[in-house]
Amino acid sequence: MIGVRASHAGARARPSVFPIRYNAAHHAGAPALAMVTIYHSPTLYRLTTRIGYGPDYAARYTLIADVIRAPGDVLELCCGDLALHRHLEARGLLKSYIGLEHSGAMLKLARRHGVDVRAFDVRSGDPVPTADTVIMQASLYQFHDIADTLLPRLYAAARRLLVIAEPVRNLSQSRRRSVRWLARALTRTADGRVHVFRYTEGTLLALYDHCKIPVSRLDRTPSRYELVVSSLKAPSATADVEAGRRSVTDSHTGVGRSPR
Numbered sequence: 549m550i551g552v553r554a555s556h557a558g559a560r561a562r563p564s565v566f567p568i569r570y571n572a573a574h575h576a577g578a579p580a581l582a583m584v585t586i587y588h589s590p591t592l593y594r595l596t597t598r599i600g601y602g603p604d605y606a607a608r609y610t611l612i613a614d615v616i617r618a619p620g621d622v623l624e625l626c627c628g629d630l631a632l633h634r635h636l637e638a639r640g641l642l643k644s645y646i647g648l649e650h651s652g653a654m655l656k657l658a659r660r661h662g663v664d665v666r667a668f669d670v671r672s673g674d675p676v677p678t679a680d681t682v683i684m685q686a687s688l689y690q691f692h693d694i695a696d697t698l699l700p701r702l703y704a705a706a707r708r709l710l711v712i713a714e715p716v717r718n719l720s721q722s723r724r725r726s727v728r729w730l731a732r733a734l735t736r737t738a739d740g741r742v743h744v745f746r747y748t749e750g751t752l753l754a755l756y757d758h759c760k761i762p763v764s765r766l767d768r769t770p771s772r773y774e775l776v777v778s779s780l781k782a783p784s785a786t787a788d789v790e791a792g793r794r795s796v797t798d799s800h801t802g803v804g805r806s807p808r
């Protein structure tokens with residue numbers, strides 16, 4: 549898929565591996581540009597994610613599956629190229645699955661594979677459907693300006709468990725140009741915004757404190773690119789027994805947090 553990346557009027561066009569997109573929406577004060585975004589191509593998105601996460605790529609899915617543990621109804625916001633869906637399905641963890649997405653290309657991909665992914669704009673404030681487990685992976689940072697209302701909405705939608713996975717290493721400000729480029733490409737959304745904001749572990753947990761949402765478990769991918777925060781609401785019988793033994797687990801550091 550070779551396109552031509554157009555820039556400001558008069559700029560020389562040059563070949564790009566990205567499809568062309570002209571967006572009316574743009575940053576405040578920025579000129580209308582042909583925005584390059586990997587979200588227009590699920591294949592490119594998958595490739596960039598694999599390269600970007602490197603050795604952590606597989607772990608970011610297995611950690612979430614390990615937290616879910618039993619088959620149930622899953623709702624995933626900003627489900628992207630459905631990599632997590634594939635993993636959960638292969639592990640037999642999906643009684644049912646609904647994805648919510650904004651990107652037309654990702655919605656098309658889901659339709660092709662017969663997966664129930666619905667058009668949804670997280671910023672719209674529309675009701676979030678309920679499910680046993682609600683998941684948002686590598687996406688909360690895009691909504692950090694509304695996170696103190698979004699996080700409670702997601703928690704309210706979860707009957708049993710809310711899982712938020714967030715990249716906590718900000719590679720978009722790396723000193724290496726290639727790493728910076730990759731990180732920025734990964735976070736440029738269809739409206740042309742480049743989301744350089746990242747939570748740190750501290751600021752993410754402070755958000756949970758602020759929203760009064762309990763953290764029942766913390767996991768980190770091996771190279772610590774992503775933090776997985778689980779909030780268990782109505783523990784299963786097995787989890788009840790475990791909860792009696794240890795209220796909180798941090799699988800990599802042993803640092804615990806007590807649910808309130």
Ligand SMILES: C[S@@+](CC[C@H](N)C(=O)[O-])C[C@H]1O[C@@H](n2cnc3c(N)ncnc32)[C@H](O)[C@@H]1O
Pocket residue numbers: 587597625626627628629631648649650651654668669670671684685686687690734735737
């Ligand atoms: C960094 S990707 C994460 C995708 C996937 N969850 C993963 O971890 O690989 C962010 C996703 O959020 C989606 N997205 C961005 N803005 C959105 C919005 N306002 N409403 C719904 N989805 C949105 C993008 O289309 C993209 O698929």
